[in-house]
Amino acid sequence: MSTPTLEKSAASAESEAPAHLITVTFRVRRFNPEISDQATWQDFQLEIDPKERVLDGLHKIKWDHDGTLTFRRSCAHGICGSDAMRINGKNRLACKTLIKDINPSKPITVEPIKGLTVLKDLVVDMEPFFQAYRDVMPFLITKGNEPTRERLQSAEDRERFDDTTKCILCAACTSSCPVFWNDGQYFGPAAIVNAHRFIFDSRDEAGEQRLEILNDKDGVWRCRTTFNCTDACPRGIEVTKAIQEVKRALITRRF
Template identity: 70%
Template sequence: MSTETTEKEPASKVELAPGVGGGGEIPTFDITLKVRRYNPESSDDAYWDEWKLTMYGTDRVLDALHKVKWEHDGSVSFRRSCAHGVCGSDAMRINGRNRLACKTLLKDLDTSKPILVEPIKGLPVEKDLIVDMEPFFQSYREIMPFLVSKGHEPTKERLQSSEERERYDDTTKCILCAACTSSCPVFWTDGQYFGPAAIVNAHRFIFDSRDDAGDMRLEILNDKEGVWRCRTTFNCSEACPRGIQVTKAISEVKQAILTRKI
């Protein structure tokens, strides 16, 4: 079909002398990684396991976990999918704070001390760093995270001004990693609380001009276990890997419930 090429194209258009990399040598350093492990099949108790690793300056906590899993102990269990801060699978407690392992560079942590990695708090641990996310997604489903509109479906697109879009822009960024919900002291002690993530996702639709179920969602969140459980500790805003102003969003929902104005 295609015309035959007589001459083969060179593999690379850039000629590099052998042994020459792009940006020079990447510095390496030694770290101690401590992982809080739990395996219900062997013991009811959790324990700390540690490894000494040599890592590169460009490595993240996730790379250290990969190194452990691939080279030292294949039984270490954790979730990760995209590994680039988009899928929200690898939220964990790193040095006592909820972070995404794939967005936390090792060089930004204090490498002179062991780096502590634990599962997120408040959700039942299944194995090592893997927790049961079901209670989290249960709350998420309850706030109806989808567009609800009255009347006939329009034949054209649903128009929205840029101001109207801006109103809920911040809360569209959520990746459902549960870093916020599992950083909330109220959620740790009261698993019935909807939690920041569910409220953020309710906010995303409540303040969307195209949505008609705002009142219904406000009614759901006006519950005893709804927005009024929030004690404004700001742990959620601090933990969010997408920089969502979570406490602000919760405050806006509180205001909307009180004034019934969206």
């Protein structure tokens, strides 16, 4: 027996109208060292759904307007952290920022994060950032023989450093820090957050070593507690609190 086919009525088809589009101006900071040593601003006008993201707008520019526009992105779901940039003067992830949430009636400014050398357009040199991350030894360090079973940990012990496990290394916190802007030798909030994650891990045995690394003149004592880092974190990590806990551990040697 044949299966009846249901056809959409005209009224139903009309109800499925395309999403409402608005005209938005993207004002992007452009820099190409092969052309000029000066950065410039360039405007692009887009027809876009306000529920789309800034990353979608950048894709439209690159695919439909100017293929030379350069920026980083990967997962597009706020996990990889590669598309951190300054949007309307604030560090954000382009893939998590909706057009409707940043006043699309005015030009949306997009520029690279601060404190790191710009390589081209919105792409910065992340090597100093990752070197600071490597310097705090962001991995579990234990002594003695390798265990024959999983290292167990209580829920309470795990909760002690749970917040700082959320870091996605986007550099939004570090590149929002005034101290880092003025002195690139400062470890920066992200490195301290990742040190915190292991210093307070009950399974780790190198807490003292990490604390001595952060006790350096370019370590935690450079923090001025401006809370820029906490405000900038797209994962909601209490960055300033973590830095204060590392400072307290340095003073009390309790962690």
